[in-house]
Amino acid sequence: MTRRRTAAIAAAGLVVAALAATLLLAARDRDAAAGWGPPAEAPSGDAGWVDAAVDGSGRTLAVWAEERGGLSAVMASERPAGGGWSAPQVVLAPQRWRVMRPDVAVNARGDAIVVFEYVGRGSSVVLGAHRPAGGRWEEPRTLSRVARGPLDPLPPAVGPGGEAVAAWSAPFVERSGLRAAVQVATRPAGGGWRDPRPTGAFPHPPSGPRVALAPGGRAIVASPGGVVAVPPAGAPARLPRPPWHPRRVGTLAIATDAAGRAVVAWSEARGDGSEVVAASRLGDDGWGAPRLIDVAPSAPSVGSLQAARARDGVVVAWARWTERWTGVAVRAATLAGPELEGPAWTLDAFAIPDHRAGSSRSTPGPPPTRVVLPVDDAPGAAMWDRLTARAPAFAVRLAVAPAGDGGAWGPPDVLPGGPVTGAWPLAVGGGPTSLVAAWSRLLDPAGGPVRMVVSERGR
Amino acid sequence: MPDLERALREARPDWPRPSSGAEARARAALGLGPPARSPRAWLRPRGRSGARLLATAAVLATAGAAVAAALIGSGSSSGAPAGRPASLGFDAPRTVGRPASLLDGAPAVAVGGDGTVTVVWGRAGRIVASSRPRGGRWSPPERISDPARRAGHPRVGADGAGRVTVVWRERIAGRRVTERFRLPSGAPAGELTEVVDRRWAVVARSGRPGGGWGPLERLSAPTARVRDVEQPGLAVARDGRALVLWDDGGDVLARARDARGRWAGEVRVGGGGGEAVDPGLAMSPGGAAVAVWSNRVGGGAARRYEVRAAVRDRTGRWSAPAVVNEPWINPPHAAGAVDDAGDAVVAWGARGTLAAMRPAGGDWTAPAELAQASPVAIASAPLVGVERGGGAMVVGGNGVGAHRSRDGARWDRVALAPATGRRVGAAMVADASGGLVLARALSGPGRMLVERLGAATATALPAAGRPVMAAGPEGTLVVAWAGSGPAYPVVAAVAEGGR
Numbered sequence: 001m002t003r004r005r006t007a008a009i010a011a012a013g014l015v016v017a018a019l020a021a022t023l024l025l026a027a028r029d030r031d032a033a034a035g036w037g038p039p040a041e042a043p044s045g046d047a048g049w050v051d052a053a054v055d056g057s058g059r060t061l062a063v064w065a066e067e068r069g070g071l072s073a074v075m076a077s078e079r080p081a082g083g084g085w086s087a088p089q090v091v092l093a094p095q096r097w098r099v100m101r102p103d104v105a106v107n108a109r110g111d112a113i114v115v116f117e118y119v120g121r122g123s124s125v126v127l128g129a130h131r132p133a134g135g136r137w138e139e140p141r142t143l144s145r146v147a148r149g150p151l152d153p154l155p156p157a158v159g160p161g162g163e164a165v166a167a168w169s170a171p172f173v174e175r176s177g178l179r180a181a182v183q184v185a186t187r188p189a190g191g192g193w194r195d196p197r198p199t200g201a202f203p204h205p206p207s208g209p210r211v212a213l214a215p216g217g218r219a220i221v222a223s224p225g226g227v228v229a230v231p232p233a234g235a236p237a238r239l240p241r242p243p244w245h246p247r248r249v250g251t252l253a254i255a256t257d258a259a260g261r262a263v264v265a266w267s268e269a270r271g272d273g274s275e276v277v278a279a280s281r282l283g284d285d286g287w288g289a290p291r292l293i294d295v296a297p298s299a300p301s302v303g304s305l306q307a308a309r310a311r312d313g314v315v316v317a318w319a320r321w322t323e324r325w326t327g328v329a330v331r332a333a334t335l336a337g338p339e340l341e342g343p344a345w346t347l348d349a350f351a352i353p354d355h356r357a358g359s360s361r362s363t364p365g366p367p368p369t370r371v372v373l374p375v376d377d378a379p380g381a382a383m384w385d386r387l388t389a390r391a392p393a394f395a396v397r398l399a400v401a402p403a404g405d406g407g408a409w410g411p412p413d414v415l416p417g418g419p420v421t422g423a424w425p426l427a428v429g430g431g432p433t434s435l436v437a438a439w440s441r442l443l444d445p446a447g448g449p450v451r452m453v454v455s456e457r458g459r
Numbered sequence: 460m461p462d463l464e465r466a467l468r469e470a471r472p473d474w475p476r477p478s479s480g481a482e483a484r485a486r487a488a489l490g491l492g493p494p495a496r497s498p499r500a501w502l503r504p505r506g507r508s509g510a511r512l513l514a515t516a517a518v519l520a521t522a523g524a525a526v527a528a529a530l531i532g533s534g535s536s537s538g539a540p541a542g543r544p545a546s547l548g549f550d551a552p553r554t555v556g557r558p559a560s561l562l563d564g565a566p567a568v569a570v571g572g573d574g575t576v577t578v579v580w581g582r583a584g585r586i587v588a589s590s591r592p593r594g595g596r597w598s599p600p601e602r603i604s605d606p607a608r609r610a611g612h613p614r615v616g617a618d619g620a621g622r623v624t625v626v627w628r629e630r631i632a633g634r635r636v637t638e639r640f641r642l643p644s645g646a647p648a649g650e651l652t653e654v655v656d657r658r659w660a661v662v663a664r665s666g667r668p669g670g671g672w673g674p675l676e677r678l679s680a681p682t683a684r685v686r687d688v689e690q691p692g693l694a695v696a697r698d699g700r701a702l703v704l705w706d707d708g709g710d711v712l713a714r715a716r717d718a719r720g721r722w723a724g725e726v727r728v729g730g731g732g733g734e735a736v737d738p739g740l741a742m743s744p745g746g747a748a749v750a751v752w753s754n755r756v757g758g759g760a761a762r763r764y765e766v767r768a769a770v771r772d773r774t775g776r777w778s779a780p781a782v783v784n785e786p787w788i789n790p791p792h793a794a795g796a797v798d799d800a801g802d803a804v805v806a807w808g809a810r811g812t813l814a815a816m817r818p819a820g821g822d823w824t825a826p827a828e829l830a831q832a833s834p835v836a837i838a839s840a841p842l843v844g845v846e847r848g849g850g851a852m853v854v855g856g857n858g859v860g861a862h863r864s865r866d867g868a869r870w871d872r873v874a875l876a877p878a879t880g881r882r883v884g885a886a887m888v889a890d891a892s893g894g895l896v897l898a899r900a901l902s903g904p905g906r907m908l909v910e911r912l913g914a915a916t917a918t919a920l921p922a923a924g925r926p927v928m929a930a931g932p933e934g935t936l937v938v939a940w941a942g943s944g945p946a947y948p949v950v951a952a953v954a955e956g957g958r
Contacts, residue, residue, distance in 0.1 A: 096636065096653065121652050121654070125640055125648065142640040142641060142642055142643070143642075143643075146640060146648055146650060192643055194644075195642045195644045195646065444758055444759035448758070448759070
C-alpha cells in the first residue's frame with residue numbers, strides 16, 4: 001500500500017509540476033499552439049512600398065506602390081477578418097512619377113485614406129485619396145504644393161466620422177539648426193479635401209512631428225517646438241506652450257481622448273542623464289501636469305512611442321532599453337481621466353543582438369524595436385518585433401499582446417514560423433472576437449521588393 | 460653581368476639626350492651596326508647583353524660618358540623612346556577655371572610631348588578644357604562638349620606631338636516632360652519635370668590646344684542603363700594610338716585608334732554575370748594595356764564583387780579575362796598597370812590591400828595580401844604602377860603604405876617620404892624615364908606631397924584636394940585638383956621638365 005501510495009503521490013506531483021510549468025510558459029509566451037492562422041500574403045506582388053491598417057472589425061487594408069513598365073501605380077487590397085484577400089484595386093493608375101511611401105490610415109468603421117508622394121527631378125508633391133467604408137477609391141488629389149527637395153509625410157489619420165487629415169514636413173536649415181515647416185490638409189466628413197495650411201516651423205526632432213484628429217475634424221499637430229490646432233476651416237492656431245523642453249524631446253506621440261482632448265506622450269532627456277516617458281492632457285486651463293510613466297537611467301533609451309484612443313482612455317506604448325545595448329522591454333499604459341491615471345505594464349522583455357556591433361557611433365540610440373497600436377477606438381492590442389539577427393540578413397520574431405479590461409494586458413503571443421528575415425510590423429487590430437497582425441517582409445534583406453503578410457487568431 | 464647591366468641601366472643622370480648623329484657616331488666607334496627596329500633596340504635585355512655592356516664600358520672609358528649614360532638610361536624594354544624623369548620644381552598652384560562639378564567626375568590632366576599641359580573637367584554638365592603651353596599661361600576654359608547635351612566624367616590623353624584626346628560620358632537623348640498640379644481649390648500647386656527616354660554614350664574629341672578641336676565622335680552604342688558608360692577609361696600613346704574602355708551591362712568593351720586617328724570597331728574585352736562596374740585602363744608607353752574592372756554579382760546578402768583583368772599586347776590582341784580575387788562583399792576599386800613586355804599587375808581593396816601579377820602570356824599569381832586594414836575598415840582604392848626594370852609598385856590607403864614586388868609572391872615595403880596628417884587622396888604616374896611619382900594630399904594642415912618613389916624627400920605644395928597627375932616625355936609634371944570653397948576651383952601646379 002505504501003509503495004502504491006508513494007507512487008501515486010509522485011505521479012500527482014509530476015502532473016502538478018508539469019501543469020505549473022505549462023502555466024508559467026503560458027504566462028511568459030504563447031506560441032503557435034495559441035491559434036494563429038497561417039500567414040496570408042497580400043496580392044501585392046513585388047512591391048516597392050507597402051503599408052497596412054486594420055479597422056475595428058478586423059478588416060485589413062493593404063496598399064502598395066508597384067512598378068509596371070517604368071510607370072508607378074498605387075494599389076490596394078482588403079481582407080475581412082476570417083476571409084481572403086480581394087483582387088487588387090487601383091488607387092492610382094500607372095503614371096510616370098516615382099511614387100514614394102504610400103501611407104494608409106483607417107478609422108474603426110473602415111473609412112480609409114492613403115497619402116503618397118510623387119518625386120521627380122529633385123522636387124516632390126503630396127497626394128491623397130479617400131475611400132468611404134465599403135465604397136470606392138476616389139481619384140487622388142494634390143494636397144501639397146510642389147516643393148524642391150523631399151517632403152516628409154506624417155502618418156495620416158481618419159476620424160470616427162470619416163474626417164481625415166494629411167500632414168507633411170519639409171526640412172530646412174537655418175542658423176538655429178535643422179527645422180521643419182509643417183503643412184496640413186484636412187478633409188471634413190462627407191466633404192472634399194481643403195487646400196493645405198501652414199502650421200509653422202518647428203525644430204526638426206529625430207522622430208518628426210505627429211498629427212491626430214479630434215472628433216469633429218479638428219487636427220492637432222504636435223512637435224517639440226509646440227502644438228497647433230487646425231480647425232476644419234480657418235487658420236491654424238497655436239495652443240498653449242506644452243510642458244516639455246523643446247530641445248530635450250526624443251520622440252512624441254499624440255492622440256485625442258473620448259472628450260476630444262489632446263493627449264501627448266513624449267520622451268525627454270533629463271539633466272542627470274536619465275530619460276523619462278511622460279504624458280499630459282490639454283484641458284480648458286492648459287496642459288495638465290505631466291504624468292511620469294517611465295524612467296530610464298540613461299538617454300537615449302526610448303523609441304517607437306505610440307498613442308491611440310481606446311475604450312478606457314488613451315493607450316501609450318513604447319520600447320526602451322533595459323540593458324544597453326542588448327536588453328529591450330516593450331511597455332504600455334492606458335491613461336484615463338484628466339490626471340491620466342493608469343499603471344504602466346511591461347508587455348515583453350527580451351534580448352537582442354548587441355546593437356553596437358558594426359555601428360560607427362559609441363551610442364547607437366534607442367532600441368530598433370518597432371511598436372504598433374490599433375487605430376483609435378478599436379479593441380486594444382499591441383504588436384512589436386524582437387530582433388533575432390542583425391544586418392545584412394536581419395531577422396525578427398513578431399509578438400502581439402491583447403489588451404484586457406481596465407488597462408490590463410495579456411501575455412504576448414510570439415507569432416509562429418520562427419524568425420522572419422527582413423520583417424517589419426505594420427498594423428495590429430481586430431474586432432471583438434479576432435486579433436489581426438500585419439507585417440511586411442523583404443524578399444531580399446538588402447533591399448528590393450516587399451511583401452505584405454497578415455495572420456489572425458480568435459481573441 | 461646582369462648586376463652590371465642593372466646598375467648601368469639604373470644610372471639615370473638628368474643629362475640631355477644625344478642627337479641621332481651623336482648616337483650614330485658612337486655606334487660606329489663601337490663597331491655596332493644600325494639598329495634593327497629602333498635606334499635603341501640594342502638596349503633590350505634579350506640577347507647580346509655581354510657585347511652591349513662591353514661596348515658601354517668602352518664608351519664610358521673613352522670619355523663618351525654623357526652619350527653612353529644617356530643611351531643606357533633612355534633605353535627601355537619597350538623599344539619606345541624613353542624620356543626624362545619628371546621634374547618636381549613646381550610653379551605656384553594656379554586656378555585654371557571654376558567651378559568644377561564634382562558630380563560630373565574629377566578633373567583630368569595630360570601632358571603632351573611638347574610640354575603642353577591640358578586640364579579637362581565637368582562644369583555645369585558640360586566638358587571644358589584649358590591648356591598651358593610650356594612656359595606659357597593657362598588658356599581660358601573652353602567648352603568642348605555639345606552645349607545641348609549633358610556630359611561628365613572626362614578623361615584626357617596627349618600624344619608626343621601634343622595632340623589631345625578627350626573622352627567623356629554624354630547623354631545623347633532624352634525628352635523633357637512636365638506636369639502641372641492643382642490644389643483642391645484649383646489654385647496652381649506647381650509642376651514636376653522629368654527627363655525620360657534617356658540614352659548615354661561615350662563621346663570623344665581630339666584637337667590641339669589653341670589650334671582647334673576636331674568633330675565630336677560617338678564611340679559606343681547608346682545605352683538606356685544609367686549606370687553604363689559611367690566612367691570611360693582612356694589611354695593615349697606617344698605615337699597617337701589610343702584605347703578607350705567602358706562598361707555595358709555585364710561586359711567591358713573597348714575601341715582602339717591607330718596612329719592616323721582611325722577608330723577600329725568595338726571589341727568585348729570581357730565580362731561576366733551581374734553588372735560590370737568601375738572599369739580602369741592603363742597603357743604602357745609602347746602600347747600594351749591592362750583593363751581592370753569588377754563584376755557585381757548576386758543580390759542582397761549574397762552580393763559579391765569579382766575583380767577581372769585582361770591584358771592587351773602591343774599588337775592589339777587581348778588576353779582572355781581572368782577573375783583575380785576571391786569575390787568580396789565591398790567594391791574593390793581595382794587598378795592595374797602594365798609594361799611594354801606585357802607584364803601586368805593588379806591591386807584591389809578587400810579587408811586590406813591585395814595584389815596579383817601576371818607575366819606576359821602567363822597566368823595571374825595568387826593574390827598576395829600587402830597589408831591588412833583594421834578589422835572594420837574598408838581599404839581605399841590602391842594605386843598601381845610598373846617601374847622601369849619590371850618591378851611592380853602598389854600604394855595602398857592610410858596605414859597600408861607602398862610595396863614593391865618582382866614576382867607577385869614577395870612584396871617588400873617601400874619607404875615613403877615622412878608625412879603627418881590624414882591622407883585625403885593620392886595619385887601615381889610613371890614618368891617618361893620609367894620611374895614612379897606619387898602625390899599625396901594630406902589634411903591637418905592641407906598640403907600636397909609629391910615624391911619620386913625611392914627618393915627620401917618630397918616636394919610640398921601649399922594646398923590639398925584629391926589629386927590627378929600626368930607626366931610628359933620631356934619631364935613636365937602636372938598635379939591638379941578641385942579646390943574647396945563655394946566655387947570649387949580647378950587648381951593645377953606645373954613642374955616644367957628640365958628643372
